Amino acid sequence: LLGVLSVPAASVYTLTDQGGLGSRFDGVGGLSGGGATSRLLVSYPEPYRSQVLDYLFKPNFGAALQILKVEIGGDAQSTDGSEPSHMHSADDQNYTRGYEWWLMREAKKRNPGIKLYGLPWAFPGWVGGGEPYPDPELTAEYVINWILGAKRVHGLTIDYVGIWNEKEYDVTYIKTLRKTLDDNDLGHVMIVAADGDWLRISEDVMADPELAKVVDTIGAHYPGTNSIPMARQTGKPLWASEDYSTFNDPKGASCWARILNQNYVNGHMTSTIAWNLVASYYDNLPYPRDGLMTANQPWSGHYEVSDPIWATAHTTHFTSPGWQYLNGVGHLDGGGSYVALADGKGNLTIVIEAMSHQYSKCVRPLLPPYSVAPTQIVNFRLGGAFEKITHLYVWFSKFVGNSTARFERRDPPIKVTGGHFSVEVKENCLYTLTTIQKVRNTPTNYPDSPASAPFPLPYKDNFDGPANSSEARYFADQTGVFELFVNDSSPDHVGTMRQVVTERPIFWCKKGPTDSPISVVGDHNWTDVTVSCDVLVERQGGAFVAARVDRGGCVIKDALGFFLWVFADDTWALSYDLALKNIVKAGKLNATVVGQWHRLDLYSKGDTVKGSANGQVLFELKTGPLPIKKGFAAIGSLDFKHVQFDNFVVDRTK
Numbered sequence: 001l002l003g004v005l006s007v008p009a010a011s012v013y014t015l016t017d018q019g020g021l022g023s024r025f026d027g028v029g030g031l032s033g034g035g036a037t038s039r040l041l042v043s044y045p046e047p048y049r050s051q052v053l054d055y056l057f058k059p060n061f062g063a064a065l066q067i068l069k070v071e072i073g074g075d076a077q078s079t080d081g082s083e084p085s086h087m088h089s090a091d092d093q094n095y096t097r098g099y100e101w102w103l104m105r106e107a108k109k110r111n112p113g114i115k116l117y118g119l120p121w122a123f124p125g126w127v128g129g130g131e132p133y134p135d136p137e138l139t140a141e142y143v144i145n146w147i148l149g150a151k152r153v154h155g156l157t158i159d160y161v162g163i164w165n166e167k168e169y170d171v172t173y174i175k176t177l178r179k180t181l182d183d184n185d186l187g188h189v190m191i192v193a194a195d196g197d198w199l200r201i202s203e204d205v206m207a208d209p210e211l212a213k214v215v216d217t218i219g220a221h222y223p224g225t226n227s228i229p230m231a232r233q234t235g236k237p238l239w240a241s242e243d244y245s246t247f248n249d250p251k252g253a254s255c256w257a258r259i260l261n262q263n264y265v266n267g268h269m270t271s272t273i274a275w276n277l278v279a280s281y282y283d284n285l286p287y288p289r290d291g292l293m294t295a296n297q298p299w300s301g302h303y304e305v306s307d308p309i310w311a312t313a314h315t316t317h318f319t320s321p322g323w324q325y326l327n328g329v330g331h332l333d334g335g336g337s338y339v340a341l342a343d344g345k346g347n348l349t350i351v352i353e354a355m356s357h358q359y360s361k362c363v364r365p366l367l368p369p370y371s372v373a374p375t376q377i378v379n380f381r382l383g384g385a386f387e388k389i390t391h392l393y394v395w396f397s398k399f400v401g402n403s404t405a406r407f408e409r410r411d412p413p414i415k416v417t418g419g420h421f422s423v424e425v426k427e428n429c430l431y432t433l434t435t436i437q438k439v440r441n442t443p444t445n446y447p448d449s450p451a452s453a454p455f456p457l458p459y460k461d462n463f464d465g466p467a468n469s470s471e472a473r474y475f476a477d478q479t480g481v482f483e484l485f486v487n488d489s490s491p492d493h494v495g496t497m498r499q500v501v502t503e504r505p506i507f508w509c510k511k512g513p514t515d516s517p518i519s520v521v522g523d524h525n526w527t528d529v530t531v532s533c534d535v536l537v538e539r540q541g542g543a544f545v546a547a548r549v550d551r552g553g554c555v556i557k558d559a560l561g562f563f564l565w566v567f568a569d570d571t572w573a574l575s576y577d578l579a580l581k582n583i584v585k586a587g588k589l590n591a592t593v594v595g596q597w598h599r600l601d602l603y604s605k606g607d608t609v610k611g612s613a614n615g616q617v618l619f620e621l622k623t624g625p626l627p628i629k630k631g632f633a634a635i636g637s638l639d640f641k642h643v644q645f646d647n648f649v650v651d652r653t654k
Ligand code: 147
Pocket: 033, 034, 035, 078, 079, 165, 166, 221, 222, 242, 245, 275, 287, 364
């Protein structure tokens, strides 16, 4: 068999510390945000919420992540929703909004050694003018407030900070950020630049010694396991500071295993961070289930420990940031790759993957063709300090095809004699060979989570939950920010949900903004539902309730659905779109809109739509054939103005 495949039988791969070890290993990470990817996790009931967190962060358990990267919320859409800023306006500061603080605390609770990394996608409008660089000091202060708030309010030490996700950077801003960090006793916070491509930042670092001084790490996204020579020449650690973004099935796990190894082997990257940490966003939002695992049913408690969790474990259970790669790691003659890492105290961990092209493609970039032998015998020689090793424990996974396995120990350990051993490496398999002994020989698992279930109807929320500056349970903001709020001036509506972004943010989405804040909830398969809500237009603008909202994410501005609006000029409208390009019916409301609560009911059944305000029918019509078949319920506002909501109900249309 070996002959047929023409694998040179004589190849011996030497692993030694003679001549020194290689680069520092900086860790495997997961990314929460960019954006709102953890939205539904925080709403999970216990014990399931803690179980998911254990699978992500607990050492020696599941993914056991070594880096947690989070979005610094910027009040605007950043892929699967918008995350709140700690400063909605220049004179506002609040370090309890959203769920990233909570997530960082939970991660640190489980692994005090986990590294934290913050990066903005969007910024509140006041920070700049369309982009965040007109006043570098202001932007640096804004970012540093987030780092200081993390410490002051949550006791969290931020280790790394980035610039502006996948957007232009500004050299003056990067230098100003360093200076402002230092001026605030944040000398330990390292700058990763620029969370985009390799080329420009490498050129700039090479050309500008002052910039070189302040950039600690060069981070590039979706590098396809490659960096460029100039990036290497900077002498900086190179990271795949965002990677993966692939559906978390067995092929996704094989993609992840391949890039975890080959980002170092081919591109000399010493950290790889998965977008995203956990798929805790509704399934029809962009990039469904592109997290290391899935937890997007807080109403049922159902979650899925997907295979990328176990691919991660192959590295993270047997290494720590600060270990070093050995020199001389690389490709296997029969296809696949091996890396080796050492702690400098005699421990050695070797990770071998032989993922096939067919079963390990990632979402991007294109994977050039290559082949992997069905089986190859790989001979290793351990030199230097490793010559003393007598046996290596073996952990094994195969995510695709037949006889799959998920992070199983294979006994007995490999015997090493005189520094020599051989392993049989099979296509699509992942192996860890390590001196590190673990207590258990199978993954530590919780019992299966509860069965999957559709979003329950009827669903009501009176928004009387604590005013905690976060969205109400299950609501997923797509534009603007909706926060539970105490309205002292309306005795019948004390607990409400309020849209609080009052200025157009510095957007991240490329396709251009919508100025209509919207928060979606429920099930994107809903058809015949009735959505009711009390709305209050505080001063200007308008408010809506909606059904069959067909999308979210950066394409939210093109959302179709049934939208029932009231406006500050005391009119109402039914539109088939968020953008109000397709207004089907409109009229005058016999009431003042501004400053008064109005109850809106929107019925839909088949091609019938009916709307009423304060119990009075405004319209009932047959839509005729339309593309608007199903979607979320939603509430929202005409523009970036304060609008409140209360007594939300969605139910099957009777
Ligand atoms: C990244 C973003 O940084 C993430 O927030 C998330 O949107 C992720 C989803 O895959 O993608 O942005 C990219 C979007 C498109 C490309 C690269 C990165 N692309 O087409 O090359």
